[in-house]
Each structure stands twice: as C-alpha cells, then as structure tokens.
Amino acid sequence: MSTADAGRAEILAEALPYIREFWGRTVVVKYGGHAMVEPELADLFAQDVVLMHLVGMRPVVVHGGGPQISDLMRRLGKEPAFVDGLRVTDAETVDIVRMALVGKVNRDVVTNLNRHGSYAVGVSGEDARLLRVGPADERLGFVGDVEKVEPGLLERMLREDLIPVLATVGVDEHGQAYNVNADVVAAAVAASLRAEKLIYLTDVAGVYRDYPDASSVVSRTDVAGLEALIEAGAVADGMIPKLESCVRALRGGVGRAHILDGRVPHVLLLELFTRAGVGTMVTP
Amino acid sequence: MSTADAGRAEILAEALPYIREFWGRTVVVKYGGHAMVEPELADLFAQDVVLMHLVGMRPVVVHGGGPQISDLMRRLGKEPAFVDGLRVTDAETVDIVRMALVGKVNRDVVTNLNRHGSYAVGVSGEDARLLRVGPADERLGFVGDVEKVEPGLLERMLREDLIPVLATVGVDEHGQAYNVNADVVAAAVAASLRAEKLIYLTDVAGVYRDYPDASSVVSRTDVAGLEALIEAGAVADGMIPKLESCVRALRGGVGRAHILDGRVPHVLLLELFTRAGVGTMVTP
Amino acid sequence: MSTADAGRAEILAEALPYIREFWGRTVVVKYGGHAMVEPELADLFAQDVVLMHLVGMRPVVVHGGGPQISDLMRRLGKEPAFVDGLRVTDAETVDIVRMALVGKVNRDVVTNLNRHGSYAVGVSGEDARLLRVGPADERLGFVGDVEKVEPGLLERMLREDLIPVLATVGVDEHGQAYNVNADVVAAAVAASLRAEKLIYLTDVAGVYRDYPDASSVVSRTDVAGLEALIEAGAVADGMIPKLESCVRALRGGVGRAHILDGRVPHVLLLELFTRAGVGTMVTP
C-alpha cells in the first residue's frame, strides 16, 4: 500500500461529517453553462451527481438550454429574436424549444448520468403536468411564468431512488407548452420540494461586489444582503434573475442557496463534502 | 330525461362485463399511423386511453415516428437513406431521431393525453436505461436490436396510476443511443410486463388473407395461423415485422394481440368494451 | 362495424369527464322503493352499483325494508302497529326486523350485486357495533335514534375494494338491537365517511314545489332552499325525514345530496355519468 492510498483513505474519512449532515436531504441543481457544454466537465458533473445520490442525498437536476435552442432555430432557418433579453417564442419556436430541450439537452444529461448507473430519468414540465404556467408577456408569445409546481411526480421518483432531470418546458391549463426560464423553475421546484439546498452552476466565480474583481466575490451572505447588493446596482444584469430566484426559494423554505462556478472540476463535491469555501452561499 | 339519455345509460351498463374482465390488466398500445397524425383522431385516441386508465386498466403507449424523423432530417438538410427499408442512422441522425421522437412526437402524445387529466408521463428507453439494445446491422449504424427490457420503471409508474408513453430510443452498454423499431419494442415491452393485450394501431383494417379484398380480413387466428399466413406469402411486406412481433409477444406470455384500424374513431373502446368485432385478434 | 357500435363507443367516451370527476370518491346510496322490489329494476340497480365500483367510485348501499318487515310480521301472526307513522317495535318485533332486514332484504341485495362479481358484503349496524343508537321514544320500544357511526369497518371494506351493503339495525351500549330509520342512517353514514354524494332512490321524480305537478320538480337547490320548502309546507309528509337527513348530511360535510326516481332504469348512471338532469340535487 502506497502513501498515496493512505492519503486517499483519509480524505474519504474526512467527508464523513458532510455526508452525515446531508443524508436524505434534497438538493436541486440548476445545471447550465460550460459545465453542460464541455464534455469533460459534463462527465465530472455526472460523477458528482451520481455520487451525491449514492451517499444518500436526493439530487434533482434542472436545466434549460438557450444556446442549444438558438442553434437548432438557426439550423431550421429561423432567426432567434429577443425582447429585453427574453426569447420571442411563437408556436413554431415552442416546438423547436421542446426538440432542443427535451429531445436533445435532456437526453444528453440523462445519458451522461446513466453512464454511472441506471438512476436518471428525464422529465419535462408537461409530464403529469407538473409545471403549470401562464403567459409571461404577450409580446413574447409562449414564454411562461411559473404558476405552480406539482411536486408529486418528482417526490415519487426521489422516493424510488431515481434522479429526476427536468427540462424546463411548462404547460398551461389548456395543455399548451411554454418555454420557461430555468433559473426560475429551479427555485420554484426547490421550494415545492422543501429542498435543503438550491445550487446554481454558472460561468462565474460567484456573486461579485465589484465585477470582475476576483477579490470581491462574496463568500457568504443572506437574503437581506443579497437584496442590498441588487439595489446597490453591484450585480451584473445576467445574474439578477438568478439572485431574485434565490431570494424567493429561501423565503419559500429552502435551507441554503449557492452560486458556484461550474467551470471548476468537481465543484459540487468541493462545496458539499470539503471545507473549501467555493462560490457564494446565501442563507435565509 | 330524454329517450337518448336512457339509451346512453343502457350502453354504459352494457360495458360492465368488459370493464370487469380487464380490471387491473396491462394493455400495451403501439400507437402510430393516421391515429397519430390527424388531430381529431389523436384526440379520440387520448380520450380512449384515459378512459381505459380510469376504468381500471393499465395502458402503456409505445410510439415511433418514422415520418416525423424524415421530416426533421430534411428540414435540417439531411436526406434520409434506407437499406432494406431500414433507416441508415449515423451519429447525427440519432440526434435527430431523439429530437423528433422524444422532443416532438412524445411531447405531443403526452400533451394530448394530459388534456384529460394529469396521468401521462413521457419516457424514452434511455431513462433508467430501460431499453437495452445492441447494433442490428453494421450497414445501418445506430439502429438497435432489443436485447432486454428492464420493466421496473414502467411497473412503478403503473403502480402509481400513471400512463407511461414510451419513445423507442434504446441504449447500449456504453450509453450510446439507438433508433429502434417501435413494433418490436411494443412486443418486447408487452412480454416484459406480462401484458393482457398488445394492440397495434395501423392504417389497415386488420390482417388480410388477400389484400386489399376487405372481405378477406381475418377476424381471429392464433400463432400457428399467423405463421401459416406469413409463410403462404399472403401478408403485405410492411405488416410482416408487426406479425412476427405478435408471435414473439404471445410466446412470451402476452394474452392476446390485436391488429386494429386506427382510422376508425374510438377503435380502442370498440375493441375493448363492445361486442363489435374489429380488426384481427390473435390468440397464443 | 355497424353505426350502432360507433355510437356506443362515442357514448362511452362521453362519460370520461364524469368518471374522472368521481374517481376515488365515496357515494352512499339509500336504496328502497320500487327499485328494490321489482326484480328487473333491482338487477339494473345492481349493474349500476357494480359499474360505479369498477370505474373507481366507492359505493356504499344502505337499505331498510318497511314493507318486508310488515309482511313477515303478518306471516308470523303479528299485526304491525304505528305511532305517528313509526313502527311500534317490541322485543319480538325487533327479532322479526332483523330476520326481514338482515336475513332477507340484505341477502337479496348482496346476491343481486354479486351476480356481477364478488364485491358485495352484507353488514348490519351490529357488526363491530358500527351503528350506535339510543331509544327514540318510549312509546315505540326498540326504535333507535342514531347516536354515533363508527365508520372503521366500512372504511376498511372500501379500502379493500368491497361494496358494503348495510341493513339498518342499530345497537345500544348493552348490545340490544334496534330498528332505525334507513333515511337517517344513510345520512349519518355519508357524513361519517365524508362522502362526495348521498343519493336517495325514491318512488317520486324528486322534490316538488307543488306535488303532484310534474313541472314543479325542483332540479337544483341548496340547504337554505330546502329548509324554506319544508317551512312553506310544500313538501309531502313522507319526504320530510329524507330532506331533513339531507340537510344534516350536507352540514356534516357531504358534497351533494340527490333525490332520484328509482323507477327510472339506470337512474344512477344517468345522474352520475350523463348531462341529463334527473331528480333534485341539493348543494350545501
């Protein structure tokens, strides 16, 4: 037995208190960015989620796929259009959204996870009508605001030791499909499941007081602190919907929210099972 | 109360013995053809499946989507190619297959069913790796032969009063996705679930002794009869894989197989809940 | 396939929303009158109740049997006597009540239902002492007022997919049997089971504003409306205990009460599964 092996065993043992703490707890991970598109990072992510599952946590993966939607639109000869940064989604586009999210991105995530076991099952908000939405803004067409999450299907999957992977397509009362913002869905799902943690995988190091000054990354704050940051105008535009979702989730009973850098290998394990301070943690 | 109402009540009452007979039994329906593409028939199909579910049966819907795949391929600038009637499926095509089947057709079927309740949940053979396949023929690329169905996920869904809708994408031991013939999958799923019935919705009136002579439709036969028909060369080419699948399913423990005409409104209800003889029934 | 068959299938499909609405709900049916004594109507009633059961409802049948009691009394040489319309019930009569209700009427109802399956089980209020009563009026002897329903036995039967058929014999704290008014028992049982519906099968078309003017049948009213009708003296004497029971049941949490004409074939199916307005519906 080499010294390296001895060190390995010790590191495993050091994970004990973390594993004990999160045993049986639900963790909703909003998946996206580089961690989703770079194959190597995507495989590390899959390892991390399956490991979380095996050591007793109940991970739920939520993903969107804006670039993949735009890409498929262009391949089909349709130019993406946006109003205030939100995608204009006509009937044809909603079809493309479903193909890109449910038929492509969701499949890839499920396949990656299932390389390490038979645990992952893809779902969309249309399945058992779990994600109920209404129109967000008439200029945008079929872009939905979350009205209600029916967590029954997800809860049953978790109880049966499956890992749900949710594509963020919602459905209105007439059965019409909508495109929905994945950050918002992740927060609503976390609240409906009373999750212990809501984790956003992003392409930045966390929440900055003064972007892009790396030394200004906030390592820990709370709902009030987050709201102060937003009001102070310190937060980048793209981050605002995420942070507002965090606030809603924490107010809805979620234990902790985390903004992590998905470009860091095994960032989920680092956050969950080591003392290393990574990204930004937000408490209620 | 009108005479019409009285008649209605009587017709409902006449369904009693059929409902009793099939209560708690699993019925696998291979869905396709006109019944899938014509909106009005699609809605009648959804009503029928939800009604089957509500009166105590356990329907499982299996679908493919050849025309939808070809259509999406063409929209993406790729010409479909076939060898012996089977689609040549390279890596790019398998991606298109998933988008068309899982992201489009499956979504539409789930949405149609869920207009009548929150029962339907879409699955593909990649979810929990339920449909295990191997390569069928090296000339075809990622076209899969069914090696094994792991029915666990479907059984759990049925036990929890959900209607599984299965897109026929399979997965090999490395997690690679394959396109799989839906007729074959339906039979394998029916056998793995020990289904009471396996029903093929087609665009013909049943099995013909002498196509297209309508009077030659076989209303009832058995495995031996079916094999005799195939050997005699009486069966249309397109029907052969269906009939061979029937034979395998019946040998695998399925109670009855039916070839029905999906163009007939409410053909499932007619077959299941009335004395009307429709299509071809095959016994073991 | 004939046109008639097509019509049949369509009618079945039209029952879908009703079946969905009442799935899993408890319906207490007070059974009596012509529907109980005319063999043909009795068989239609049995079909209706078994069908309700098979399509997911939880029917409970409650019956008395005044004429059958009087008949058995006379055959045994005892002349029925009444005070204010209520049967004087001495110790010998209570024995005859039990023979007529439990040993005759209940048996016939159970047998009729079980012609269509093995679902029905007869019970009386003495079984597991589920119907607790006290003396109603000393002049009447063993005529009981309902003090409490212990619904445990009925709930267990419903959970195990049985159809309880309750003969309205009650029991006091000393184990003494009593005759109890079946209309009152039906309402108390419905309240104790938090039933969705309480249905009275009678020999009239419903509640009349001006009996016997058929055009004056009230098709829909509420508790207040019913009380107004009773106060206005518009209601026939025989109907008053039924209506007062309805009021108590609705106040006790029952969803709807219905006064139906048991002489109409399949009146239960008409009420439950078609748009036809039959009889009188009372809302809370």
Next chain:
Amino acid sequence: MSTADAGRAEILAEALPYIREFWGRTVVVKYGGHAMVEPELADLFAQDVVLMHLVGMRPVVVHGGGPQISDLMRRLGKEPAFVDGLRVTDAETVDIVRMALVGKVNRDVVTNLNRHGSYAVGVSGEDARLLRVGPADERLGFVGDVEKVEPGLLERMLREDLIPVLATVGVDEHGQAYNVNADVVAAAVAASLRAEKLIYLTDVAGVYRDYPDASSVVSRTDVAGLEALIEAGAVADGMIPKLESCVRALRGGVGRAHILDGRVPHVLLLELFTRAGVGTMVTP
C-alpha cells in the same frame, strides 16, 4: 391481598405456555347445541372466544341452526321434511333458512360476542361469494355440497383483528343460495385457512367407543383411529358427518381437531389453556 387473589395470579401465570403456543394461530370453532341455545352457556362461550382473540389467537366461529330453521318454518306454517336426515329445501325454505341463520342466529352470536368488545362481524357464504356450492342431491332441492371456499374475506377480517362469525349459507355460480351442513363448512373453512385447530362444540362428552358408557370416551386418537372407529360401527349416526369432516380437515392441513362438550362451562378455555384433558383430540 387475599389468598384467593394469590391463587388467581398463579393460575393466570400457568396459562403462559399455552398462550405462547397458540399466539397468532387460527382456530375454527363450529358452534351449536346447548352452548348456543342456553343463554348462560352462550355468554360463557362469548367470553371464551373474545379472550382467545385478545390473547393473540384468531378465532373464526361457524354456525348452523337446524332447530331455529325448523322453528321458523313451523311459525310460518310450513312443516319441515327430511330425506335421510337431511332437510328438504325448496325455494321458500331457502328463504326461511337465510332468515333464521343470517337474520336470527348469526345476529344473536354477533351480539353476544360484541357485549365484550367490538370485534365480531357476521358474514354468510354469500358475502363476497366466499362459500361456493353445488346441489347435493336433487331430492333435497337447495341443499349444497361445498365446492370451494374463497378465504380472502375471512383472512382480511382476521388480519384486521376482527372475529368473523359465519352463517353457513352457500351460493352457486348463478347466485342461488343454498343451505349447507355446518359441520362440513367448518372443516372446509379450517382447511382453507390452514387453521391450527378445528373445534366442534357438541352435546356429548366426545367420541365414545361404546356410547353412552362415559368411561369409553376416547381422549386422543388420529385419523386412522377415527376411521377404524367409524368402520367398526362404534360411532353414533349423528356424529359420523362430524368425524368425516375432521378427517378431511386434518388431511387438508389442519393441525388438530377436537370434539368438545359444549355443555361444560368455559370448555374452550379448559381445552386451550389448561392441562385438563377434555373431550376427544384427533391428530393427523
């Protein structure tokens, strides 16, 4: 504390090994004779059965009621007729049988038991069609031979800590009721439940080698011994069907059969919980 109390406690303690031995075991008691018609004995019987139930056994009571049937027939002006000791049972008589057995005897047994708790529930073989019969002999009319016992309803009641009290009315495939010999039913029920014991309460001291010589009562024998006794002509005619039923039950998997004297106070407790040798015990 008196000496008497000390003695009481000791006697309770001495029951310990018997209680342990029979814990969780099913005991079918055929109830009849003096123990059923003399009120004081009937109350002691009820105490014994409830005590058996409370200390962990699963008693099932089976009863007929020949005298009560004859009595009700006579009160209704119909003279009982017999062929070879078996009652001729026309359609009218079967109705009287049900009134006497289900409406009178069964009610009295249930009521007696429920004076000591809410455990007893009356059932007849028509309930959930648990006792399936065919005609025994065309000269006898509706007298049934047991074809099959469906023990499901009884098993569920036992599992839910209820004491089933079974009136021996059977039902044929058309739903027609039949009168059935209670000794035979008790044995068939015991076999279908794989009972530990089948106990016949009779009006004699047990099986005699030389009736009525009290010293000739057989205290213990086995199936072969019993058959030898029958062949030797030593057994009284009335006892033969009981003994033949014992043989069938023991061959069908029942652990022990007992012929006890129901006129002895607390004879069930004596047999089950003391060393006292009472009646005749038959081993397989």
Next chain:
Amino acid sequence: MSTADAGRAEILAEALPYIREFWGRTVVVKYGGHAMVEPELADLFAQDVVLMHLVGMRPVVVHGGGPQISDLMRRLGKEPAFVDGLRVTDAETVDIVRMALVGKVNRDVVTNLNRHGSYAVGVSGEDARLLRVGPADERLGFVGDVEKVEPGLLERMLREDLIPVLATVGVDEHGQAYNVNADVVAAAVAASLRAEKLIYLTDVAGVYRDYPDASSVVSRTDVAGLEALIEAGAVADGMIPKLESCVRALRGGVGRAHILDGRVPHVLLLELFTRAGVGTMVTP
C-alpha cells in the same frame, strides 16, 4: 375434568375485561429490589412480563442495580463512596457500572425473560444514544441527569413485538457514559412513550402515611395527594425520588403510576388482571 379445572377456567375468563382494557398499551416497569435478586421471584417476574406481552400489552423493563455495582466495585478493590446518598462515580467506576448493569444485571434479566420465549432484547442508554444526559453534580463525577429520551429505538422494538430491557447508563453529547438513577429514567421513558402505566417494583407495600404502620398504606391518590404527602414529611427518604418521578411522569402524559411490593409473587398480574387492590395507585 376436576372442579379445580373448572375454577381455573373461570379465573381466566375473569381476566377478560382487564386484558381488553390494556390491549396495545405500553407499560413501563421499573424493576429492582428483592424481585430482582431472589431467583424464584425473578422467575415469577419473568413469567408475568412475558404474559403481559402475549396478551397484547407492550411492557418495557427498566432496571438499575446499585447493590450489584457496589459488589463488583468491592471485588475489584474499590470502596463505594456516596454524597447525599448518591454514588461518587469516577471514570473507573463508570466502567464498573457498565460491567455490572449492562454486562451482568441486564444479561440476567434478558436471560430470565427469554426462558419463556425469544422476546427480550437488552439495551442501554448508549445504544442509538437513546438516553441523553448531562452531569448532575460536579462532586459526583459521572452521575447523569436525564436531559432527553429519544424513544425511537424502543418504539421500533415494541412495534416488532420485542420486550426492551433497559440498563440505565446514559450518554452525554461527547459520548461519555454516565450512571443515572433508574427511578428517574423509568419515569422519563414512560413519558416519552406516552405509557399507559408506570409501575415501580419496590420492597415495601406501597406509599405509607405512617411508616411502618401497615394499615396506613395509601391505596389510591393523585398528584396533588402525593405532593401533600411529601410536603407533610410522611414519606420515607428513599421513596422520595420515586414519588417525584411519578409526579413528573403523570404530568408528562402517563396514565397511571403504581408503587407495588415486588416481594409478593405475581404482583404484576395481581395489579393488572384482578380486582385485588395491591400497593398504591397514583392518578394524574
């Protein structure tokens, strides 16, 4: 059958109402004194507890073992020391306490009980950390005050038809073992289990108004009465912690507390299953 047997059966029958009353109820017995050290009494105790278990009660045995601890200390050359009647418990003594209580007394109690079946399982407060304590008094060392009982392990054992036998060793938040007063533990366990009864087996006849005047034993009192007795100085010093524990248990939801004389053979059966008034009963 002898007269004696008849008497036995009657005595068994007389226990019926008591058995019914306590069926399914939890009874915590603090075991100690002569009943624990005299082999014959110990065997009678074991019979009583197993009988309680078999007739449907859920006994929990709690024991200390002061004399056995002192004895082992002396055998190991260590002189017991006390402050205000409480044992000074240094680290070495706590080790001896565990050997004496868990390794000796608890083993003997479990073995005695298991002579009559395989029901008893020994536990200490360290198992699953069910008995959480803090230091009682710094002069005493590892003598613990009960802070919390985690009843989960005991409840699971009761649910699985086991008899827990608890040695009163507690554990603090660091895993350090403590010696804890068994009277206090019994009361805390009874309250945490919402026990029906808490029974103290002692070496006196009950609570005396004027010790040792036998005629002054209080046969029944309540919490207020007990507190009055304590304040009046009527109670012997050794009895005070027991009585204060009774008060806490009764205030914590326990139904009844009893001070019984463990020297009386079968005193548990006498108290539970006969009308004999033994010892002192305390009501809330």
Next chain:
Amino acid sequence: MSTADAGRAEILAEALPYIREFWGRTVVVKYGGHAMVEPELADLFAQDVVLMHLVGMRPVVVHGGGPQISDLMRRLGKEPAFVDGLRVTDAETVDIVRMALVGKVNRDVVTNLNRHGSYAVGVSGEDARLLRVGPADERLGFVGDVEKVEPGLLERMLREDLIPVLATVGVDEHGQAYNVNADVVAAAVAASLRAEKLIYLTDVAGVYRDYPDASSVVSRTDVAGLEALIEAGAVADGMIPKLESCVRALRGGVGRAHILDGRVPHVLLLELFTRAGVGTMVTP
C-alpha cells in the same frame, strides 16, 4: 480553492464505482486486535464503519475480547486456564465473560461508533436468543459451538438503518450463556445474512505462504487455495480457525472473505473504496 481541495474532490469521485458496487450490501466485520485496543485506531475504525453505513452499505460488527476477559478475571482474582488454546469457562467465568464482552468491550465499540451519529446498537447472542449454541467440549465448560444463528433481529436492525454490534455470547436451549469464538460467530452470522463480504481485522498483513516473509503474503486466493495452504502447514496456528471459518462462510453463500491488517489506518476504506490491494482476499 487550493490545489489540495481539487485533489480531494477527485479522490472522492474515484470512490464512485466502489460505492455503487456495494450499495445495499451487507458486510460483516470481525473486529479485534490492535484496531480495537489502540484508541486512535479504534476511532479510525469507527469513522470507517459509519462511513460505510452512510454510503449505503450495511455493516455488522462482531467482536470478542479474549485479553479483556483475562484481564477482568485477574482483577477479580481468578487465573485464566486454557486447554488446547481454548479458555476453560466455569459458571463464574461465564459471568466474567459477559461483563467483559457485553458490559465493557461492546459498550466501548458502540460508544466509539456513536461519536459519529446515533446508529450503533449493541447486542449479544442472548438478545432474542439470536445465537444458539451447544457445549463444545466437556473439559471446557461453558464454551459453545454455534448451532444456529437466528438473523431476524439483525435483519430488522439493518432494515431500520442501525449498525448492530454483536458481542459473541451464545445461549443454549435452557437459557445458559456460553463463551463462543468470535471468528466462528462472524462467519456464521455472515452466512445467515447472505453477506457480500466477511472481513477479519487482524494484527498481521494477511495470509502468508511463508510467515513472516512479507513478500509471501497471498493477495488473492480461493477456497481450494486456502485449503491447500492449510494442508501444506504453511499457515500459523492462530490463523487456522479464521481461515476455516472463511471457508465455511464462503461455502454458505458469502461473496468474498478478506483478511486485513487492522493496524493500517482506514484499512476498511482502503479495501472497499480504492484500487489498493490490501491483505488477502478469498473468493468462493
């Protein structure tokens, strides 16, 4: 985030395939030697076992305690005596065995484990009479041979997410306690639970071909290989009972047996969760 942290995360991720492989599997660990007596090793052992438990395995700890028994004997003035290396165990010694094993060693193991959660529960073979033995040799007194393991209590504990810690005291049919060899018990328990693995923690590096030549440690063999080694006389005397137990366990259905060096820190984690080859693995 430091490089060290990154390394940690990677090491955790590398444990994934091992965790997946052993998820839900039972592992019986025979605990003893230095790993039990050196506090630091004892704490590492506790961490390892709790970690095994948390990541989904079902560990069962079995321990003896020869030195602790001898030590307590001497402290109590009794000189240990041996015949053929086995302890002569008179009645007084059996008492000391119980105090040392159940009251001392078992307590220490449970306490150590429970520093990392509330999972461990101590049991001895007397609890629910789970370890049934007979006398091994009349010269030895109360030294037992294992006759039967009743695994019910252990299985229930595992099902309820507890870690059983078994002291190897057995019990004969009269309730007499016996001292039993812990190596033998561990193997019998592993077979009765159909364990995936049986692990012996020893004070040597594994099985040697040529003791003490470190290069002769056998890293992998099978039952036949082990028997050859024993026959060849290559195995040290003290190791023979362990190896014979391994053979019995592997023949009884256990998946793998391991002889590990308990002096190596975290040797359990090394064996289970890394590629490092440690000690000797024996396959069936």
